[in-house]
Amino acid sequence: MTSDRREFPERPIVGVGAVVIDGDRVLLVRRANEPLKGEWSLPGGAVELGESLREAIAREVLEETGLSVDVGPVVDVLDRIRLDDDRRVRFHYVLVDFVCRPASGALSCASDADEAVWARLDDLPAHRVAEATVTVIREAFRIRDDRARFDDPRVSIRTEKPQH
DSSP states (O other): OOOOOSSSOSSOEEEEEEEEEETTEEEEEEESSSSSTTOEEOSEEEOOTTOOHHHHHHHHHHHHHSEEEEEEEEEEEEEEEEEOTTSOEEEEEEEEEEEEEEEEEOOOOOTTEEEEEEEEGGGTGGGTOOHHHHHHHHHHHHHHHSHHHHHOGGGSOOOOOOOO
């Protein structure tokens, strides 16, 4: 039997993050729950069973911010591992970050986020965004600026259709 516990999981949890870029700004959310409770980060969360990575990122952004997004290519894949005081794995996510652009909706704070804001790159230090996240954001801006790369489906994740 497997567990879907996020805290002290039996195995890593697949998660997605959205680097939503609008002009010279990136979308940030202040996390309402662990891990990263109270910290500014990218919108995102865990992939649900039967959901593609692209579906997961679109759902998570909509749930957290009220925005629909166009999902572009993968920016980065990284591990987020947090240990407790006894060095046990408290959280372990394998995160797939995508560059996205807003398609519709109005920015509002919703599930799993205490606050949502648009921030410029120069504003990231004031929000105390983690250095690894800043690196992902900078790379997403490079991808966004290479429009051919953003729109090229060959640089993105493929999803096999479920077999019956």
